[in-house]
Amino acid sequence: MVDTTTMMDNPLRTGLRMEHSPDPCTIVIFGATGDLTSRKLVPALYNLARERRLPAGFAVVGFARRDWSDDFFREQMLNGVNENSRSGKVEPALWESFAQGITFHRSDFTNPEGYKALAEHLKQIDQERGTGGNRLFYLATPPDSYDDIIQNLGAAGLAKPQEGSWTRIIVEKPFGHDLASAKALNQELLSVFDESQVFRIDHYLGKETVQNLLVFRFANGIFEPLWDRRTVDHVQITVAEHIGVEGRGGYYDHSGAMRDMIQNHLMQLLSLTTMEPPAAYHTDAVRDEKVKVLRSIRPVAPNEVDKYTVRGQYGPGNLSGTAVPGYREEKGVDPNSQTETFVALKLFIENWRWAGVPFYLRTGKALPKRVSEIAITFKSAPLMLFHNAPTNDIEPNVMAIKIQPDEGITIKFEAKVPGQTNQIRPVTMDFRYGTSFGEASPEAYERLLLDCLLGDSTLFTRRDEVEASWSLITPIHLGWQAEAPMQFPNYEAGSWGPQAADDFMARDGRKWRRL
Amino acid sequence: MDDITELVPPTTIDVQKMDSELSRLVREAAGENIHALSRTSTLNLVGYAPSQDAVGTLSDMIRAQSLRHPNRTIIISAGDNGAEAKPDVKARIDAQVSGPDHTRVVFEEVDIASSGSDQMVSLVLTLLLPDLPVVLVWYGEAPFENALFSQLEKLADRILIDTATFASPRQDLVKLAHMLDERYDISDLNWSRLTPWRELTAQFFDTKALQTHLRRLDRVVMRYEANNGRPTNLPQALLLAGWLTAQLGWTPMEGGFSVEGELIRIHLRRPAFGIGSGAIRLVTIELQAAPVVDDSLDSIASLSLQATDNVLATFSVQRAEDPNCANTSVDVAGMTPMSRTVRLEQLSSADLISQELRLLSTDATYSAALRMAARFAQQLV
Numbered sequence: 001m002v003d004t005t006t007m008m009d010n011p012l013r014t015g016l017r018m019e020h021s022p023d024p025c026t027i028v029i030f031g032a033t034g035d036l037t038s039r040k041l042v043p044a045l046y047n048l049a050r051e052r053r054l055p056a057g058f059a060v061v062g063f064a065r066r067d068w069s070d071d072f073f074r075e076q077m078l079n080g081v082n083e084n085s086r087s088g089k090v091e092p093a094l095w096e097s098f099a100q101g102i103t104f105h106r107s108d109f110t111n112p113e114g115y116k117a118l119a120e121h122l123k124q125i126d127q128e129r130g131t132g133g134n135r136l137f138y139l140a141t142p143p144d145s146y147d148d149i150i151q152n153l154g155a156a157g158l159a160k161p162q163e164g165s166w167t168r169i170i171v172e173k174p175f176g177h178d179l180a181s182a183k184a185l186n187q188e189l190l191s192v193f194d195e196s197q198v199f200r201i202d203h204y205l206g207k208e209t210v211q212n213l214l215v216f217r218f219a220n221g222i223f224e225p226l227w228d229r230r231t232v233d234h235v236q237i238t239v240a241e242h243i244g245v246e247g248r249g250g251y252y253d254h255s256g257a258m259r260d261m262i263q264n265h266l267m268q269l270l271s272l273t274t275m276e277p278p279a280a281y282h283t284d285a286v287r288d289e290k291v292k293v294l295r296s297i298r299p300v301a302p303n304e305v306d307k308y309t310v311r312g313q314y315g316p317g318n319l320s321g322t323a324v325p326g327y328r329e330e331k332g333v334d335p336n337s338q339t340e341t342f343v344a345l346k347l348f349i350e351n352w353r354w355a356g357v358p359f360y361l362r363t364g365k366a367l368p369k370r371v372s373e374i375a376i377t378f379k380s381a382p383l384m385l386f387h388n389a390p391t392n393d394i395e396p397n398v399m400a401i402k403i404q405p406d407e408g409i410t411i412k413f414e415a416k417v418p419g420q421t422n423q424i425r426p427v428t429m430d431f432r433y434g435t436s437f438g439e440a441s442p443e444a445y446e447r448l449l450l451d452c453l454l455g456d457s458t459l460f461t462r463r464d465e466v467e468a469s470w471s472l473i474t475p476i477h478l479g480w481q482a483e484a485p486m487q488f489p490n491y492e493a494g495s496w497g498p499q500a501a502d503d504f505m506a507r508d509g510r511k512w513r514r515l
Numbered sequence: 516m517d518d519i520t521e522l523v524p525p526t527t528i529d530v531q532k533m534d535s536e537l538s539r540l541v542r543e544a545a546g547e548n549i550h551a552l553s554r555t556s557t558l559n560l561v562g563y564a565p566s567q568d569a570v571g572t573l574s575d576m577i578r579a580q581s582l583r584h585p586n587r588t589i590i591i592s593a594g595d596n597g598a599e600a601k602p603d604v605k606a607r608i609d610a611q612v613s614g615p616d617h618t619r620v621v622f623e624e625v626d627i628a629s630s631g632s633d634q635m636v637s638l639v640l641t642l643l644l645p646d647l648p649v650v651l652v653w654y655g656e657a658p659f660e661n662a663l664f665s666q667l668e669k670l671a672d673r674i675l676i677d678t679a680t681f682a683s684p685r686q687d688l689v690k691l692a693h694m695l696d697e698r699y700d701i702s703d704l705n706w707s708r709l710t711p712w713r714e715l716t717a718q719f720f721d722t723k724a725l726q727t728h729l730r731r732l733d734r735v736v737m738r739y740e741a742n743n744g745r746p747t748n749l750p751q752a753l754l755l756a757g758w759l760t761a762q763l764g765w766t767p768m769e770g771g772f773s774v775e776g777e778l779i780r781i782h783l784r785r786p787a788f789g790i791g792s793g794a795i796r797l798v799t800i801e802l803q804a805a806p807v808v809d810d811s812l813d814s815i816a817s818l819s820l821q822a823t824d825n826v827l828a829t830f831s832v833q834r835a836e837d838p839n840c841a842n843t844s845v846d847v848a849g850m851t852p853m854s855r856t857v858r859l860e861q862l863s864s865a866d867l868i869s870q871e872l873r874l875l876s877t878d879a880t881y882s883a884a885l886r887m888a889a890r891f892a893q894q895l896v
Contacts, residue, residue: 009726011762012717015880017710017870021721050858052714055721056843057853093840097856130845130853132722164723 022453023166024057025134026125028118030109030149031141032062032073036172038080041140042102044445046081046090049098053450057130059101061121065108073104086443101129109141109148115156122158133165136452139172146171147188154192161197170199170452173264174255175461178477179470186463199452199460202264211458212407213272213374214286224277226378228353233379233396236513237269239363242370244314244324244493245341250332256339258473261363264461267294267469269403270359273374274349287462294468296351302479309476310501311486312342314366317493324366324493338485341365344501345476346508358508362501366493371515372403395426398513523608525626533606533642537623540608556623558586558872559643561667562652567592570626573654578609579865581622584872588624589642591635591663603628604638636666648672648875650702652868655680657687659694668698673875675868677704678750679812685892688750692889695882702871704864705751706881708813711859712755712832715843716818719830728830728847730786731822733798735759740814741804744777748814750888755815756781756800757887758880765798767887772894777804781891809838811861834859 013020027045029037048054062073078099082089105121107114125131137153139146153159153169161167171189176182189198217223226232239261245252252260271290278285300308315326328335342364349359378397398412410430417423451459491498496512505511522544528536560577564570570592577588609622625642629635643649651671658664658676668674681687694701720729739752746752759765764786771782779802787796805816817833828847835842841859846852862870 009723010717010720010729011764012713012720012729012759014762015713015878017874021714021718024722052711052718052857052859055718056845056855057722091837091840091858093835093837093856094858100855128851130722130724130851132724 019053020454021053021055022450023134024055024130024132025136025166025453026059026061026122026129026131027136027138027449028061028063028105028122029138029140030063031139031145032104033064033066033068033076034140036140037062038076039084040443040445041138041449042077043081043085044443044449046095046098047085047087047443048446048450050087050091050094054453057132059103059125059129059131061118061125062102062104063107063114063118064104065106067106068104070103074099074102077102109145109152112152112155115152115158119156119158133162135161135165135167137167137169139170143174143176143185146185150188150192159192159197166197166455167193168197168199168452168455169193170201170448172201174259175200175264175466176470177255177259179467179474182466182470186467190463195463198463199457200462200466201448202268202459202461208407213401214281216401216409218277227376229355229357231378232354232357233377234358234360234508234510235273235377236360236362236375237266237273237373238361238375238513238515239266239269239372240367240369240496240515241363241365242319242367244319244327244366245330245333247331249327249330252341253333253337253339257341257343257363257365258476262343262345262361263469263473266361266363267472268461269372269374270297270347270361271465273376273401274354274359276353283457284462286458287465291462291464291468293349293351294465294472296349296354297472298348298350299472300345300347300476300479302475302482305476305479305483308346309479310342310344310498310504311340311480312344312364312491312498312501313337313339313486313488314341314364314491314493315489317366317495319366319368319494326489326493327366328489338488340480340486342367342491342497342501344497344504346504347472360505360510360512362497362512364491364497367496368494369515370405373400373513373515374403375400375513377510394424400513521607521609522621523606525605525607528604528606528625533625537606537608540606541621544608556585556587556644556647558584559647559649560586560588560652561639561643561649561671562588562590563654563658563663563667564590564592565655567628569655570628573652574624574626576654576864576868577652578622578624579863580869580872581609583869585622587642587644587647588622589627589639590624591627591629591639591667593628633666635663636670639667639670643670650675650872650875657681657683657690659687659690671700673700673702674698675702675704675871677812677864677867678754679705679708679748681750684746684750684753685895688753688885688892689889692886695885699877699879699882700875701881702874702878703754703881703885704867704871705748705812706754706878706884707867707870708751708862709755709758709815710870711841712815712818713758715832715841715857715859716759716820716830719820719843719845724850725828725830725845725847728822728826728828729763731824731826731828732763732820733785733796733823734821735798735800736803736817736819736821737800738803738805738816738818740807740816741777742807744804746804746814747807748812750892751812751814752802753888753891754884755818756802756891757889758884759800759820760887761883762880767890768797772891774895778802779895781894808834811838813861832859 029041045060078095105118122135126133139149159167176185271293275289275293278289313327317324327333327341328337344362347359376399380396384394394414400410402408408431410428412426412428414424415427417425448459502512523540562573562577564573570590574590605626607624627635627638649671650673651667652675653664678688720726737752737755740747760783765783768782768784773780781800783798785796785798787794817831819829819831822828826848831844833842835856839858839860840856842854842856844852844854
């Protein structure tokens, strides 16, 4: 989903393996002295350069308050790359060449003069490094600083691209903390930038996953006839994390599992699973369908949260044989915290394809395994021919699309056990593909940054997509706030969540998949 | 290859009971942990080795990339046991750890040594996994005079060769181009070796400001490694020249080919644009010999594209002292010169095979480059 205009202008790009290279450009990282830049962003850019994916005209400007020189900033970035790059320590000749394009711009985010000076700095870089006037602004700062940065970029004329160039801005998740704040942030951004310039990150999925789901559904003729309420009994979407908050308690305690995972990642998986086929394989055509299905989800009203949601918080337990503290004992967490580390939801999509099919979503921290999957459970055979046979509990067919850790597909069906009697048992047909077959995957940030530089917004969320998912989540939060405090913790670290989550399914005559 | 475990060493099997024999061997190797082994295949790889010694080398090459493209490998080689003798068929099974749950993916290889080509083909037919593409990996020499090749290529959905190993590169490139008239599904490891060079060259002209110079190029200088006048990999140089010519719409001129010692000059016509577009514009490609640096088959030392008429512009890629790096530079009159060091790794044969196996469809760019390279080679014959 890349504009191929440049490819056609450059006949040397033609061919099966010649992936498009971004235009020359400069990336300005706001908050460049923070962790994200040295641990993720610059290592990602270095690896892209190492794999010849970046253009010759390329520069990085770190924008922050600290009194750092260019050399000191480069040194910090070198340390970051050496510690965090998936390709190991830098190759000296490559790093030396790459680092020549790294500079530091000292300024406060609130100071308009700092942005005027940045504009001059960028013009100089254009002349010296041939970056062509293309700019990417990366907000690697706490959300509190977004407004100042956005307004000052606008005031300094940096938001509008020059003739023949482009300007883009990347905003990290979380994108707001509820519907009102998400809308406010969108308005702020769109008062200065055009929607086509805004790239809202949701990197969890990765391009392989997104594309695999779409290819699986729409490149195979056999699945689509099964993909609706006539054959599907229910769908379970699980994103389980094997770790606790790992020192990020201060941030997480203001967020919780619903904001951290359901609002973005699980909603992405749900929309990709349930959307209608797009009219074309273009970014906006795909996003249009995702938004359409999100808007078809029946909202959970604040007074219905008991019926459709379960919350949990982990207590002390064992993860892979190691004793771990409970959530409330983690650093930065209020000892009386009501923040949920586990959520289970039941949702219904009110359209012709999915009417009446329940979608069960669950996510949590400190669960026994790290696993993400979408499991489609089909309706049982209409007539059981084998009821006189010595069989037990013929199980419904399940197709599980595994996202992590091993991408693949599993289909469970019933088969006859060899022998004289009609003994039937479930068997699985298991196919693993992609990253399970020895291919080294690029880091998520490498894909994201490259896609943004190429102008491909597949991995980024659109304004209406963000607001549609918040509009489902915010009423649930309101409902929870209106309830009496929960008796937390209510599940042990290393277990599959609170008993209430199992009861939640049992009420419907179903159970969670054992993963 | 350190993480590949031999589960079953080469073991003679009864080819009539092939699948059950393989299943038995896998079960015996797994013991109680049968579920920790995963048998899976995406391809049939039929490899030809010209000698028994070459079987091991080819086997290693294929096995090293098998985790990326799980396959059943069938390697055939000429036996020395007489045309009427029974073929010698051995199976080996290896496993490599895959995925965070440490499942071991099983690779099956069957080696057939036989003196009769009909025998070999019939055995290969028996061994192919159904419903999977068949890739014929022809190793070590050009296939054109080999009767076995004529039979095996009929089974193959794709043929994988390496023009770097052609003993008579000039004649063999021409024959390979003729083969394109009959089938387009040919993969060439030598073409894969050129991918980094082509990427870096194309990258210069991704910039709109520099794209105009693409049409102004009138001189290409390519330095390729040669040992006492013998190029180590002439097809690679000719393919690179062929690629530029085909993609940029250049046309070889009648009588426009000259060889002066180790210097090859090719004179071409290029399209003219803009004012005076009816005029003839010329391009010269010079292939110059360079000293051999190492025994890698990637023998291109440098590539320089120049526009010398009016606004001088030079775009260069030069292999650096570090064998896995190259220096690129752009020098255009009126612009600040730009240079950088980039990675230009020397890929192993296993990596090249793996790259080619990712693309099992027609590579029209290769076809065009090969046809042009063959035209150049014809001038050298």
